[in-house]
Every structure is written in structure tokens, then in C-alpha cells.
Amino acid sequence: MSEHRVRFAAVFDEEVRRHNERFRAAAAVQPGEDVLDVGCGTGESTREAAQAGGNVLGVDVSEPAIARARELGGAAFAVADAQTHPFPAAAFDVVLSRFGAMFFPDPPAAFANLARALRPGGRLVLLVWQERDRNEWYSVLHEALAPAAAPPPPGPHFSLGDPARTRALLEGAGFTGVEFTELRDPVCYGPDAATACEFALGLLDVKQLLALGDAHSVPRLREAFAAHETAEGVLLGARTWLVTARLSRA
Template identity: 50%
Template sequence: MSDLFDYDAELRLHNELFRAAACVGSRDRVLDLGCGTGQSTREAARAAVTGSAVGVDLSAPMLERARQLSEEQGLANVTYQQADAQFHRFPPTRFDLCISRFGTMFFADPVAAFTNIGRSLRPAARLVLLVWQERDRNEWATAIRQTLTAASATPRGPDPFSLADPTVTEGILAAAGFTDVSFTDVHEPVYYGPDSATAFDAVLRLREFKDLLAKLDAAAAEQARTRLRTTLDAHNADGGVYFDSRAWIVTAHRRH
């Protein structure tokens, strides 16, 4: 699984705050959207001693790794599904808590997606999301992309910052049947590795940046790699390569 980017290491500081905000109860039935390799799902399962946790993701390799880790750690109350949460028919009013660590920003129709997700939640169930704030507040997105493109133009395609505006996000959730929407600022760095060489390899495992390089000719790609190494060197301090970031923890309740 060495070709998988280590999101758990990247987001360690974010995850500590997210886990505290989720506050999984011992009897909770938890749905984890965009679970990746399942760290947040497994943490939910450990807390839900007499409950359960279901992790959902589109990536088969990540889910394979999630299942392997859950088995190695002896977790019997966790399962995983390969599915698109926008459309998947979850069991109705099944879950007490829905969590997602950076897994809900790419919905083509977010109101329809959250409405679908809401059907799986019991009345008054909690929703806890971790989402990025605006692109220009996230150095990991702006600085690294500029090294690979030598330009600061906003990219097209799936937008990791689609839920950055609290007013927009609150409107989406309200339209989807959620109430009591609140936002908590998270200002923690992301981590790309213990040294520049490790960070370089890690960044190039990210699909967005891999795709950017693939669009360049050989000379331009080599220049981009050189710029990337220089940028990573400049951020190598205090035991690792870190970039500034800002996120929101969004909480809400399913309407009664």
C-alpha cells in the first residue's frame, strides 16, 4: 500500500480536534463518509463499545487497507462499504451520528447528497464534518500548486473548498433537513513527512498534483519538480515538513 498517500499522518493534529468534536457515545451507531483507510471509523468503533461504525468510501484500495487494519486491531463492530454517499441507499433512520473528515466537499449536488445522507439518520442525530476553509487560507493548496504550475490560477474540477463559506454551507444543510448548524475554526498545520525527500514523494502521490505533472512536457515537469523540492525544503523545520492550513468543524442536527 505504499502508493497510498498517508492522510492520517498529514491530518494528525486536525484529527485530534475532530475526534473530540465527534464525541462518539458508547451506544452510537456511526456512519463515516469518505473514510479513506478508516482511521476515523476505527476510532468511532472503539468509542462505540456497544454500538457500531460503518465506513464508506469510493476507493477500493483504501477500503482494502481499512479492512486489513481493522482486522489486525481486532475490531469486530466496524464494517466498510464501497459506495457513493450521494446516491447510496443507506438503511433509513439507522444512525445516531454521521461523521466525515474532509469527505463531503465533492458532491455534485450537495443539497441532494446531504438529503440522502439525512434519511439514514434518526431524528435529532448529529452531523460532524471537517471541511477546508477558503483556498487562500490553505498554504498547502496554494504554495504547492504554484510550484507545479508556476501560476496561481484557480483549478477546475472537483473543489475541496466547496464548503468553505459558512453561509453557503449552512444554507445547504438547512435545505437538506439539518438544524443548529455551527462552525468551529481549526488552525493547524498539515504534515507531509519527516524530511523534504519523504514529503516530495508524498506530494506526488496526491492525484491532483500527479495529474498536474502529467500535463507538462518533460522539461517543464522537471522544472516543476525542482521548484517543488525548493518549496518543501523551505518548509522543513521542527522535525518535519509542515504547511499552514485552516478548516472548519461543522456540527448540526437532523431535524426532528
């Protein structure tokens, strides 16, 4: 997945562009703020925070993604697991994560670690997928690839889709004022059906569904993407949560 993430970095960034615009506005990074970007991938969200004037560190567990982020420059980057990395205590004003925080194996430990890295009153801003059944893009993939099979259990990228569970996790780590804003903008899988298919075939959800499909799965996927092709690219319905919170000052 790391190599795929780097190869299709531009597609990944364009996929969530509409959601990212709201995410960037909610982060509202100010000049001089110290910012930690968790699960930064190839670094688009990190560079945007730096362009707003922040002193930004982007971290990711993927060495290829961080190598590419460093090539692109614009901020500081490090290979690090934000769940366990010993960040300096109370070193950041803002912790951001655009589709990265869902992958923690131990979410309570991870958010506790991030809380230790924040200054009292510091901001947490997350962009996460809503639950799988609420996302049309997954339904399109399922119906194309394995329409006769029950879908596999949801992957970790949907782990923060339940607001009640996520609120409990964050409050347990010491965050207050947890708020959820629903975003319903479409995601873009590429400029055309051919690119969308090539991009999708490297995704975890698609690989899982292909294992349940048949010889016609990939042709059906191409047809499905062609049906969603627009002048703005292959657009599929999506729902995310924009999650904001502050670290308690107590």
C-alpha cells in the same frame, strides 16, 4: 488516486492529525451509538469512532481503500456511494465525514440521503477544507510548481469551504444548529522533504499544477518542502472548518 491513497495511507492520516484530534473530540461518539463514517478512506476515523464504543460503519467509493480498511479491521466497512446508497432510514445516531463530504457531485441529494439515514436529533460532524485561497499549503504548491501561471479552478475538495453555501445545503436537507469552528493547525506532508515530494506528486492539485509548470517544477517543489522541514516533519499552513449540526426533530 485510490492506489495512491492506500500506498500513502499513513501519510494521509498524519497529514491531518492535528485537525483530526479536534474532529474526534467534536464527534464525541458515545458507547452504543450507531455511527456512519462517510468517505472513510482506509478507515482511521472509523476505527477511532469504534474505539470510543460506537457501532460504526465506514463507507467509501474506493474499493482499494475499503479493502485496506478491512485488512486493518476494527470496524465494519463497505464500498458504497453515500450520495445514493439506500441506508436504512433513521438507522444512525451520528454521521461523520473527515474530508469526504466535499466530493459529492450532487450535494443537496447527498445530504438529503444522509439526513434520511439519521435519527431525529442525530448529529452531523464534518471536517472540510476552507476555501483554497485561505490555505497556505496550496500557495506553496502553486508557487513551486507553476509560479508564472494562473491556478486552475478550485477542485471539488474545496466545495464546502464557503460557510454560507454549506449552511444553506445543510439547512435545506433538514439540519439545524449549523455551526462552523475554524481550525488553523498545520498539515504534515511527511517526515522529510523527499517523502513529502513523493507523496505530493500523486495529489490532484499537484498534477494540475504540473501541467502548467516547466522542467524545473519538481526541483522547486523539493526545495519548497525542504524550506518547510521541521523536527515534526514538513509542515504547511492550513485552514479547515469543523462543521456540526443536528437533524431536526420535526
